[in-house]
Structures are given as structure tokens and as C-alpha cells.
Amino acid sequence: MKEDLSTATRPLVELRGISKRYGDLLANDGIDIAIRPGEIHALLGENGAGKSTLVKIMYGVVEPTAGEILWEGRPVAIASPVQARDLGIGMVFQHFSLFDELTVAENIAVALSDTWTLSAVRAKLGDISRNYGLALEADRAVWTLSAGERQRIEIVRCLLQEPRLLILDEPTSVLTPQEAEHLFVTLDKLSAEGVSILYISHKLEEVRRLCQTATILRAGKVVASIDPRQRSAREIAALMVGAEVGDVRSTAPHVPKGEMLQVNSLSLPADSVHGLALKDIDLVARAGEVVGIAGVAGNGQSELFAALSGERVAASNAAIVIAGRPCGLAGIDARRRLGAAFVPEERLGHAAAPTHSLSENTLISHAAAEVSRSGFILLRAARRFARSIIESFDVRMSGPDPQARKLSGGNLQKFVIGREMIRRPAVLVVDQPTWGVDAGAARLIRQAIVDLATAGSAVIVISQDLDELFEIADRMSVIHQGHLSPLKPISAWTRESVGLEMLGVAGSSHEAAHAH
Amino acid sequence: MTTFEAILLTIVTASTPLLIASLGELVAERSGVLNLGVEGMMAMGAACSFAAAVTFNSTAIGVGAGVLAGAVMAALFALVVLGFAANQVGSGLAVTIFGLGLSGLIGAPFVGARRDPVAPLHLPGLTDLPVIGRLFFGQDLFVYGSLVLTLAVALYLNRTRAGLILRSIGENHASAHGLGLPVLKTRFLAILFGGACAGLAGAYLSLVYTRFWSPGMTAGRGWIALALVVFAAWRPKWVLIGAYVFGAATVLQLHAQAAQFGVPSQLLSAVPYLATILALLLLSLRHGRAIGTPGSLGVPFVPDR
Numbered sequence: 001m002k003e004d005l006s007t008a009t010r011p012l013v014e015l016r017g018i019s020k021r022y023g024d025l026l027a028n029d030g031i032d033i034a035i036r037p038g039e040i041h042a043l044l045g046e047n048g049a050g051k052s053t054l055v056k057i058m059y060g061v062v063e064p065t066a067g068e069i070l071w072e073g074r075p076v077a078i079a080s081p082v083q084a085r086d087l088g089i090g091m092v093f094q095h096f097s098l099f100d101e102l103t104v105a106e107n108i109a110v111a112l113s114d115t116w117t118l119s120a121v122r123a124k125l126g127d128i129s130r131n132y133g134l135a136l137e138a139d140r141a142v143w144t145l146s147a148g149e150r151q152r153i154e155i156v157r158c159l160l161q162e163p164r165l166l167i168l169d170e171p172t173s174v175l176t177p178q179e180a181e182h183l184f185v186t187l188d189k190l191s192a193e194g195v196s197i198l199y200i201s202h203k204l205e206e207v208r209r210l211c212q213t214a215t216i217l218r219a220g221k222v223v224a225s226i227d228p229r230q231r232s233a234r235e236i237a238a239l240m241v242g243a244e245v246g247d248v249r250s251t252a253p254h255v256p257k258g259e260m261l262q263v264n265s266l267s268l269p270a271d272s273v274h275g276l277a278l279k280d281i282d283l284v285a286r287a288g289e290v291v292g293i294a295g296v297a298g299n300g301q302s303e304l305f306a307a308l309s310g311e312r313v314a315a316s317n318a319a320i321v322i323a324g325r326p327c328g329l330a331g332i333d334a335r336r337r338l339g340a341a342f343v344p345e346e347r348l349g350h351a352a353a354p355t356h357s358l359s360e361n362t363l364i365s366h367a368a369a370e371v372s373r374s375g376f377i378l379l380r381a382a383r384r385f386a387r388s389i390i391e392s393f394d395v396r397m398s399g400p401d402p403q404a405r406k407l408s409g410g411n412l413q414k415f416v417i418g419r420e421m422i423r424r425p426a427v428l429v430v431d432q433p434t435w436g437v438d439a440g441a442a443r444l445i446r447q448a449i450v451d452l453a454t455a456g457s458a459v460i461v462i463s464q465d466l467d468e469l470f471e472i473a474d475r476m477s478v479i480h481q482g483h484l485s486p487l488k489p490i491s492a493w494t495r496e497s498v499g500l501e502m503l504g505v506a507g508s509s510h511e512a513a514h515a516h
Numbered sequence: 517m518t519t520f521e522a523i524l525l526t527i528v529t530a531s532t533p534l535l536i537a538s539l540g541e542l543v544a545e546r547s548g549v550l551n552l553g554v555e556g557m558m559a560m561g562a563a564c565s566f567a568a569a570v571t572f573n574s575t576a577i578g579v580g581a582g583v584l585a586g587a588v589m590a591a592l593f594a595l596v597v598l599g600f601a602a603n604q605v606g607s608g609l610a611v612t613i614f615g616l617g618l619s620g621l622i623g624a625p626f627v628g629a630r631r632d633p634v635a636p637l638h639l640p641g642l643t644d645l646p647v648i649g650r651l652f653f654g655q656d657l658f659v660y661g662s663l664v665l666t667l668a669v670a671l672y673l674n675r676t677r678a679g680l681i682l683r684s685i686g687e688n689h690a691s692a693h694g695l696g697l698p699v700l701k702t703r704f705l706a707i708l709f710g711g712a713c714a715g716l717a718g719a720y721l722s723l724v725y726t727r728f729w730s731p732g733m734t735a736g737r738g739w740i741a742l743a744l745v746v747f748a749a750w751r752p753k754w755v756l757i758g759a760y761v762f763g764a765a766t767v768l769q770l771h772a773q774a775a776q777f778g779v780p781s782q783l784l785s786a787v788p789y790l791a792t793i794l795a796l797l798l799l800s801l802r803h804g805r806a807i808g809t810p811g812s813l814g815v816p817f818v819p820d821r
Contacts, residue, residue, distance in 0.1 A: 061694060081696035097691035099684045101808060110684045111695045114677050 010073060012037045012196045013058070013089075013165055018067035020053050027053040029220040030067070035165065035213075040187060040197045042207040042228060044240055045217035046438030048408050051200050054217070055167050058198070059091045060084040090158030091167040098150055100143040104136050108157045121160070128156050132186045147297045148179040155186070166190065167198045172206060176296050177466065177499040184210055202439070203467070204233035218242055241440050247471075248446045252454050254474050256286035260458035261340070261427045262321040266314055266328075268307055276300045276482045278307060283477065283484060285427065285458035290449060291487065292473030293462040296502050300482035301462050302345065305431040308460065309342040310335045323426055339426035341365065343417050345435060345462075347409065351416040354405035358397075358415060359386040361404050365419060393418035394444060410441030417445055421452055428452060431462045446472050466498060480504040523767060524651050528659055529725055531763025533558075533717040535662045537741035538748070538755045539669050540713025545745055546673060547706035548686035548812035552608025553593050554714045555738025556615020560585040561718025563619035563626075566729040570629050578631075579719045586715020587708050589615055594707040598700050601816035612738070620731040631727045634658075658720050663756075665713075670752040682706060686810035689817045699817050714738065747796035750808045758796050765791040 011034035020028040028050045035041045045051050056062035058069070060078035068075050071087055078084050084091075098107050109121045122138045129135050134152045142150060151171060158166055168187075172180040187197055187210065201207055207214060207228050214228040216239045224239050263283040270277045278300055285291045295301055306312040307320070314320055314328035321327065322338045332342070342365075344350040352361045359382040362371055371382040383401060390397075393414040397407050404412060413434070420428060433449065434442035450472050453459045462479075463469050469476055469490075476493055478485040478501035485501045537554055544551045564585035569578025589611060596607045634656045637643065642653040673679040682702050685692040689699050717737070722729050740762060748754035765788035773781050 059694075060696075081694060085696065091694075093691075093694060097688070097694045099687040099691065100811065101687055102680075102684065106680055106684075109677070110680050110692075110697070 088164035090163030292469035295479035341420035341425035544710035553611030556612035557714035561715030565719035582719030590711020
């Protein structure tokens with residue numbers, strides 16, 4: 001089905017036999033891709049399939065080991081991002097390439113050629129903002145902006161260079177549904193103007209909504225090139241993973257019992273200039289249910305996690321009650337002894353020590369009693385413990401006991417979640433359980449969360465992935481600017497109502513919920 | 517000349533080398549490089565400038581040699597921290613130790629030699645004004661140069677494209693590289709500038725401040741310059757204020773010691789440090805979010821290719 005579409009025009013850019021070798025690893029293996037003018041082309045694949053390497057090659061950040069790039073039919077060497085930009089390639093990075101301390105205008109000016117003055121940037125910013133509905137204030141410092149606004153800067157920065165090919169790496173992972181829809185409108189408009197777009201995403205529904213062609217990578221190779229509008233998300237996922245990806249199922253319906261975790265009017269001041277204050281948070285998680293906390297990044301999720309885990313203690317003991325015991329003033333270890341377990345968002349450096357082996361990493365959480373005695377580490381017990389986590393959670397790695405940083409994101413995430421789950425905690429708090437994790441690992445983790453609740457634990461999942469919460473949560477609340485919306489059964493939420501709470505414009509619903 | 521006037525003049529002399537060295541370090545740090553070799557580069561500047569000035573009987577050649585010596589030491593530091601992406605703290609300390617030792621060796625034949633004072637500016641009429649004449653219109657060129665340098669660094673950082681690129685690189689070198697900005701080249705030049713400034717500050721010490729050479733004569737001023745950059749929250753204007761507060765406190769406490777107020781001299785010796793911290797603390801309190809630590813400061817950059 002690709003053929004009949006592509007006969008019309010010559011491709012804008014064509015990759016032929018692109019390979020990239022890192023030591024023993026072949027990150028890209030003979031990749032062929034052609035992108036036509038005005039086409040929105042999806043690049044799909046699991047983590048480690050080679051997507052990032054490929055776009056880095058196209059943007060001149062990484063040099064290919066073999067293969068050639070044709071730009072409008074002519075072979076070109078893209079040796080640096082400057083050359084890529086001169087050709088007309090713009091890129092919006094997944095992790096924003098912005099400078100927090102600089103202003104919006106400065107952030108844009110620094111990426112442009114030296115013919116642009118700051119005042120020219122300010123003027124043009126106004127035009128672009130109007131034409132594409134990308135509102136930005138030129139003189140605001142970037143650190144004061146939301147993720148959606150930051151992404152707008154990246155996009156505007158690219159658009160000012162009038163690109164012919166725009167590469168977007170997971171652009172919607174930080175956006176509310178409304179912001180994402182806004183982005184799609186902008187992209188459709190650009191596409192209609194003849195700009196080609198290479199769109200990288202994990203979210204298959206988006207790809208089906210937006211893209212005309214999808215190239216699917218697996219283990220560095222192209223495994224399929226399809227029209228995503230003609231395939232179901234399930235079919236596409238199967239192509240990405242190389243096997244059927246099942247749904248998350250609960251073996252028994254969740255029947256919530258006693259309250260395992262209570263948060264009572266918890267307020268915490270911001271701990272830094274970049275931080276956010278938590279305002280009067282009330283939350284209850286019962287044994288046998290999954291409670292979801294939705295929200296756009298930077299609305300107090302990490303603060304809430306720190307308050308629940310005890311990394312930051314509350315002002316009073318009564319603010320947090322775990323298994324009936326007030327513990328607002330207790331630290332993280334004391335809360336673990338009450339039967340709670342915690343998995344923070346950041347895998348490397350927060351949940352696991354990057355340069356320590358997996359067995360040493362079992363010591364980080366409350367495994368002390370099992371793997372140490374009178375202050376000495378029981379190495380053999382630690383290894384055995386690590387092995388049991390690795391086996392039950394299907395952690396794949398090279399070598400018997402590698403350093404945590406050597407694992408891929410998905411495998412390390414399975415390990416750190418497994419480490420907490422294997423002891424069957426009465427309360428589990430997870431922040432972003434499947435962030436940057438591929439479909440197969442994400443399914444396994446979500447299934448494990450649902451199973452843990454079925455077995456009688458209270459699970460709190462803080463996530464920015466709405467699909468995930470709709471799949472696994474029994475009740476859900478939305479966090480916005482450090483304020484938590486009332487907890488409602490998942491069936492009472494729609495994507496629209498969640499989106500409104502995320503934007504903080506659903507103020508009236510608070511009163512409504514308090515009324516009954 | 518009144519005592520008061522004399523005190524004001526010595527304050528300027530004490531502050532100028534700190535200001536020059538701090539400005540150089542500020543530029544290096546804004547590009548993301550922590551250069552702990554300032555003290556060593558300053559010592560080399562002092563020794564080489566004095567040796568060259570005595571040998572050729574020329575202050576200008578002396579100053580040139582001092583600047584060059586600082587820049588050469590900086591190039592060595594840059595090779596290690598940029599070329600080999602070595603740890604900046606360890607490399608900087610090594611440069612300081614090396615510079616202090618080598619400066620002693622270079623300066624050894626010149627111990628005991630003396631230079632004549634550098635001629636200050638003289639504008640007929642203006643310089644002869646009472647009290648303020650000598651202070652404002654009778655300084656040497658280094659003093660005026662250091663003030664022009666402060667303004668130039670401030671304008672460069674905040675008003676030019678090159679300065680914006682330098683700040684971006686110091687803020688986030690990975691993003692800057694992703695945008696195609698020349699991380700290593702910019703940092704190399706920033707380190708060279710820092711070294712040249714340290715060398716110039718050293719030249720000022722041996723050619724103007726003391727007018728002789730003795731080993732270890734920098735006496736920790738390189739470290740003070742480093743501390744000033746941090747306390748000044750990486751802002752040229754505040755570095756200027758900090759350098760002069762420190763210089764003033766140093767001179768005043770010496771006079772206080774001489775006057776024998778009955779306060780222990782050790783306590784008085786601590787006054788410049790306390791006064792500088794206090795002054796810059798007050799400045800940063802007024803500015804709320806003042807801490808402008810460059811995001812990539814001290815982190816080695818290894819391009820991913």
C-alpha cells in the first residue's frame with residue numbers, strides 16, 4: 001500500500017542501507033526509509049530498536065558506519081547539526097534541548113544563524129505564534145514555563161529556520177490531550193504547506209490519527225513499512241514487538257477493603273525555586289485497588305511522591321496514615337517497615353545506583369533484614385534475591401550480575417518494580433511505572449500492578465500516561481499545580497474531563513464533588 | 517596627600533588584581549569550566565612578568581609575558597580537561613601546584629631585584645583636584661583597564677551573540693552540542709581568556725603592587741578570585757562590587773591592626789572574608805532567585821559520535 005502512494009513524487013529524503021555500530025552492538029542495520037514532501041511519516045519501534053540512533057544520524061549528531069543519505073535525490077553527508085539545518089532539517093528533541101536560565105527569545109536566537117538579532121527573533125516570534133497558534137512570551141525565562149510551552153519553543157525554533165523536514169521525537173509524552181490535539185493541528189497545517197514530518201512516538205493511536213506512512217524498526221532493522229490508518233493499534237504493536245501484545249487483565253474483580261493509605265489535608269511548601277507546593281491534599285487508597293494520579297509533568301507529582309514515601313516528611317504525624325498508623329513525621333525506612341514500598345520515577349540514580357550491580361541494588365530498599373546481618377552484606381543472599389527478582393519479572397540483561405546502568409530502561413524498570421513487589425507490600429506507590437519503557441515491558445509491569453492489587457495490596461500509580469491509567473486504575477484523581485482533584489471511579493472520567501482537570505479549568509467540578 | 521586619600525588609593529590597588537582574575541574565571545565558569553588553577557596561573561604570571569620586565573627593562577614586555585604565561589598554563593589545563601575530558605577539579609588543583617612550583621623556579625634568579633613604580637595617569641587639572649583627583653584621574657592603566665574589562669565582559673555575556681552561545685554551552689552542553697554550537701572551541705577560548713586574565717592579575721601583583729618577586733607572593737588571591745565568582749552569582753557587576761569590598765576590608769583591617777584597637781589581630785584578618793560574604797549575600801537576597809550556577813559547570817563534555 002506504500003507503493004501506490006509514493007509513485008507520485010520524488011522523496012525529499014531517502015536513507016539507503018544506513019548502519020551504525022557501537023562496539024558489538026549494531027544499533028542500525030541496513031535501514032532504508034524514504035520520506036516524501038508533505039508526508040507525515042511515523043518511525044515506530046520499541047526502546048533500543050534504533051530509532052534515536054537513526055534520527056541522530058539524520059540530524060548529523062551521530063555518524064553512520066555505512067550507508068548513504070539522499071536529499072532530493074542527491075547524496076549528502078550530514079556531518080553536523082549545522083549542516084542538517086542548512087539542508088532544511090529541523091529537530092524537536094524528546095528531552096528538550098533548552099537552556100533553563102535563558103529567556104524564550106534567547107533560547108531561539110542561539111539556535112539560529114548569526115544573521116538573527118534578538119529583536120528580529122522577538123518580532124518573528126509574534127508572527128509564528130499567530131500563524132500556528134503557538135503562543136509564547138519572548139522574555140520569560142524557560143525554567144518558569146510548562147512542558148507544553150517548552151515544546152512550543154522547540155517547535156518555533158525549528159519553524160523559524162523554515163525547515164523542509166521536521167523530526168519530532170516523542171512530542172506528546174509531556175502534553176495534555178488538549179495540548180496534543182493542538183500540536184496535531186499545527187503539524188497538519190505544516191504538512192499541507194509541504195513540510196515533511198518524521199514522527200516518533202510510542203502512542204499508536206496518535207500515529208494512526210496523524211501519519212500517512214509508518215516505518216517499523218525492530219532490533220535495528222526495518223521490519224515493515226505500512227499505512228497506519230489501515231491497521232489497528234494492536235496489529236502495529238505486534239509488528240513492533242514481534243509477537244502479540246495482550247491486554248492487561250485482572251484475574252478477579254478488585255474488591256476494595258480497608259483503607260491502607262490515608263493522606264489527610266497534607267500541605268508542603270515548595271522545596272526549591274523550581275519546585276511546587278502541595279496544597280491541602282486528601283487521598284485514600286484501599287486494600288485491593290489501584291488508585292491513579294493523572295497530571296501533566298511538573299504539577300506536583302514528584303513532590304507528592306516524596307511526601308508519600310517520606311523523602312520529605314509532613315508537618316504533622318496525622319497527615320499520612322499507612323496501615324492505620326500515623327507516620328507523617330516518619331522517614332522512608334519507618335514507612336517501609338509499616339508495609340509500604342516505593343518506586344520513584346527516575347530509575348537511574350533514584351531507584352537504583354547506576355554503577356552498582358543488581359545484587360547490590362537489592363540493598364537500597366528495605367531488603368536489609370534479608371541480605372545483611374549485623375551490618376555486613378550477605379553477598380550470596382543478595383545475589384539469590386536479585387536472581388529471584390530477575391526470574392519473576394523477566395529482566396533481560398547480559399552477564400550474571402551487571403551494573404544497573406548497563407540495563408535497558410525497560411529491563412531496569414522491571415527490576416526496580418520487581419524488587420519492591422516481590423515482598424508483597426501492603427501499600428505500593430509508583431511514580432511513572434512505564435515511562436520510556438517499551439510495549440512488552442510496559443504490559444508486564446501493568447499486569448504486575450493489577451495482580452498486586454488483586455492479591456490485596458493498595459497501589460497508587462502516579463502517571464502522565466492517561467491510556468495507562470484508564471487501563472489499570474480503579475479510581476483516579478488529577479493533580480494540577482499541587483492540588484489534587486477529588487478521587488472518582490475510573491468509569492466516571494472521560495478523556496475530556498481529565499484534560500480539563502489537567503488544565504485546571506474544571507474548577508466547578510470540585511464544588512460539585514464536595515456537595516454530595 | 518591625606519591618610520584618607522592614601523587609604524582609598526591602596527584599596528584600589530588591592531582590589532584590581534582580584535577583579536581581573538575573577539573576571540577571567542567568571543567567563544570560564546559561564547562556559548561550564550571550573551578552573552581551580554587560577555592561583556597557579558596567577559603565580560606564573562607574576563614570576564614571568566617580573567622576570568621579563570627586569571630582563572628587558574620594560575613594563576610592557578613584562579605585562580605581555582605575564583599574560584602569555586597565564587594563557588600557556590591555561591592551554592595546558594584546556595588540553596587536559598577538554599582534550600582528554602579529565603576531571604576539572606583534579607586537573608585545576610594540579611595546575612595550581614605546578615604553577616606555584618614552576619613560578620618559584622623561574623623567579624629564583626630575580627629574588628631581590630626591584631622595579632620602579634609604574635607611572636600613573638596624569639591629567640593636568642583633573643588629577644590635581646583635591647581628594648578625588650588622584651583617586652579618579654591618577655591611577656595606573658591597569659586600574660582603568662580592569663574597569664573597562666568589567667564592562668566589556670558584561671556586554672559580551674549579555675549583549676552579544678557569542679556571549680549567548682557561551683552562556684548556552686555553560687548552561688547545558690549536551691543541548692548546545694545538539695544544536696550544533698561549538699562546545700569545545702568556545703570552552704577552549706574561555707579557558708585561555710581566564711588564564712590570560714590570571715596572568716595579567718599576577719603581572720599587576722609583581723610589577724605594581726609589590727614591585728618585587730618572592731615565591732608564593734600571590735598568597736591565595738587566586739582562591740579569593742574563585743570564591744568571588746561564586747559569591748557574585750556569576751555576574752560581572754557583582755564581581756566588581758565583591759572585589760572592591762574585599763580589597764577595602766583588607767586594607768582597612770590592616771590599618772585597624774596598626775591602630776591597635778585591642779581587637780585580636782586574627783579576628784581582624786578574618787574581616788575581609790566575612791565582609792565579602794555578607795555584602796554578596798545581601799546582594800543576592802535582594803535579587804530573590806540569584807543563584808545562577810551554570811548547569812554544566814565542572815562536568816566534562818564528551819561528544820557522542
